[in-house]
Amino acid sequence: MKTTTTATAKRMPAYTPPANDRTPTKTEDKWARLHRAAKNKASRLGRKGLAA
């Protein structure tokens, strides 16, 4: 396997939930579930480090 140099990647935008007044797309629904799971863990740990 080899790699090649490419332009620097731009900052990845963070997930934002869709507006409440419409049905979420499949993508939005999946990411809402992932967001909920990640937020549960992050809020438990604060800024102590996820490995704690």
Next chain:
Amino acid sequence: MRLAMVESRLCNSDDQHALRRFQCTEPGSPEYAMEVQRYIRDIDVRETPDWCTRMVLDIEGTSSILAFCEFGVVIETTPEQEGAYAISYIARELSTRGRGLGSLMLEAALRYMANDAASYDRTPYVMTQIAPANTASIKLFSDHGFVNEGTDPDDPDYEIWSKEFTPEKTSRLRLYHSMVFND
């Protein structure tokens, strides 16, 4: 037989037709596999949310897509709270089963996230959801250092698998891998 170069790159509007035909599982497969195939085939590339990064493996110089991965920053890192990346979907084309392309796809996505984490000081943590019966995905993610955190309490059909990775800034974001194909 022919030797071809497989490359990773970001998905673009030219991939729409190939995504519509993407086959990662056989008819009659378990729902967790069929769902991924339906999802990929239903993608409208023009409607990709900006927070969603879609990457593919293709054969350099062709329109063939051999693998697909969707990932992104699922929760932002702040001074008060850790953030996280997530992988929502990953699959390889059925015809390439057993060739290691799922692993190459995952490696390319992890490299992209490691670069973002190093460049923008984000928490180097990535998670995904895997159905407990999906042994192929469990092996793939285990082989890349993901650990099982247990059942997702809000989504009990899935277990949460996660990995803390090393942030690493790189300008080498594309992976290339030579492979022999039987035409």
